[in-house]
Amino acid sequence: MSASQFQGAQESPLHLRVKHLVAELLAADARTEPGSVVVDEYVVHGDSRRRPDVRAIYDGKPIAIEIQLATTQIPIIIAREDFYRREGRHLIWLTWNFVPVERAHLLTAFEDIFYSHNKNLFSLDDAVVSESRERGALLVRAFWEHGDGWNSKITTLLDLEWPSSGLPYAVAPPPAWHDAFRARWLAATTVHGTPWAARKELYSELAEKLGDDSIDASMLEETDIGALLNAILSFVEGKPVGSRQGNLTELINTFLASERRFRFARIMRKVITVTGTSELLDKPSVAAKFSRAMQDAQDGPESHTGRVALLLFSELFEKRKSAS
Template sequence: MQTISSDELVAAGPDRYHEIRRTATRARNEKTDVFVCENCGYAVYAPREPRTRLPYWRHRKGAPTDCPWWTGDPSSIDEVNASQFQGAQESPLHLKIKNTIAELLNADPLTEPGSVVTDEYLVTAEGRRRPDVRAVYAEKPIAVEVQLATTQIPIIDARESFYEREGRHLIWLTWNFVPVDRSRMLTAFEDIFYSHNKNLFSFDEEVLAVSKADGSARVRAFWEGENGWESKVVRLTDLTWPETGLPFAVAPRPPWHEDFRARWLDATSENGTRYPDRIHLLDELASKLNMEAVDGAALSEADFESLLNCMLSFVLKRSVGSRQRNLAEVINTFLAGSRRHGFARLMRKVVVSTGSGELLDRASVQGKFAIAEQEPQDGPETVTGRIALMLFPELFLKTPVTLKK
């Protein structure tokens, strides 16, 4: 029940936008509703405006035309394909790359003999797809799709879903990729970049030469480092092949808040968060907050480490930083300390947001909250509130409010 306005969609970072874009696309492919217009209730998706490349909400086909936000029925996927390719045949470059991939896979001793198939349909009860190349490589069924031009995200998602259902690992591959700023990147390339856990794979003459020289199938992997694009030539066996999702060469760095939470957990046992790691981590938190007169010592004095361990306990559904046996004991013990009473409203939100709201019906928990909430409560503008929002953004999503006359 999250509300995402058009302004918020435009302001979303690229990772968040692509999460929304892919979720909306999958719903569109599966003919289900995930995002709907707040005005008319009809399903919407999140394309980019071609000229500005800014994302916007658009109604799916068949929306009520009297909705003030309706902008016309979108073209169907088939109609867009027809206008893009206009019956064009396979390009010579596409054919060359496809045949070269098959040649390299056949030469690689890790490929199961006789398993390399070029340009033939895979047919299942749920449909059919014709991968450019398929094979059994290192005992894994794989499919290679060559992507040289733009294509639509519904087609990308549909192919990925098909191969995943079929138990086949998909690799998108382009030719001679030249890194550019993400704002200038072909949208289709950015879509497959996110499919591959923020990696992009390409062939070029050097990769082909190295592959042919030692008889191993290789690709060039691109990813974004701290200072821009980086790349390296890798064997297919060097890739990480997850059970679900597409393979990748280099895992992206997690968002800061996730990395901080992981490091805090590493420094925390049932006896609490160890010194001096606790001090260093609280100093890092304070520096991220960038508020005058707030440092790690001030956070420690406010008992923020206890709050953080309590929040993590509910997120992870287990006691963090204590020997408490269950979450009821965690919250009762936490609220027993009078200097933590100002955190009660915040923790009530955490309890509900993590799916543990039934605890609030317990008499012991109700009593603790009733006493604590008599004291002034920290809000989103306070030091504690700002840090909680920074570390646990997923727990504080906006929810729509229905206004009644």
């Protein structure tokens, strides 16, 4: 299929040109181990082999650079990424003269490598090649999409983030809103609970995010959402949060000792199961607490508390759903 794109040739003239440009610039980079730049030769690992466009030892790390110009099929992209990961080689996907477009119009193959590179894309163009030659280093133009539209900058390979697993990136995406909210809630919380000043501010933000005029900070306080959040976070973190209890058994027993929290029992049962602590449910004291609490009407996903739990901890309930 790849050959048919170029009338029987295995690569386009542009692909060939870019590949040798990369090799030239990489060989001139002082961070590249002398003699380590190899173009178009197989790497063998176990029963598999791949032929990276360019490979080298850069800053002490084995790297592979694959040129992505055409609409390579996603299984091919995934297979290459898996192979280099198993082989212990850092992979960089590189394209030529990338023109930012709306995400809806981004080629599927580019979208796949965009996510592989932690929502970054790397490209070369004539200006970058010229600057690379002037500086004697392989530079790339990094693209990322934060907020409104695309951003870009020229960077060296050395300045990229090189995670131990996953592909390198130039700029990390901002944390998802729910992750940032949870981090701020945890930062404001001590063993004595979450102080009202911080709680009120976070409640107001949460109410706005829910987009329901009937929900405000006072209403969330009245429904004891703060106690529910701390209880869920305790099982996510693996230790009591916002409580002086010594362990999770004590925490859930204390949590369900209050009648106003009986309606949270079904939510907490799911949380306990998904976070891998389901053996706790077999303890007589905990089983008795849940048996009593479950006799009351329970908050479901359509309730205010259910909506909050889904908004802030959707991954818990998604895991539970996939396991059922």
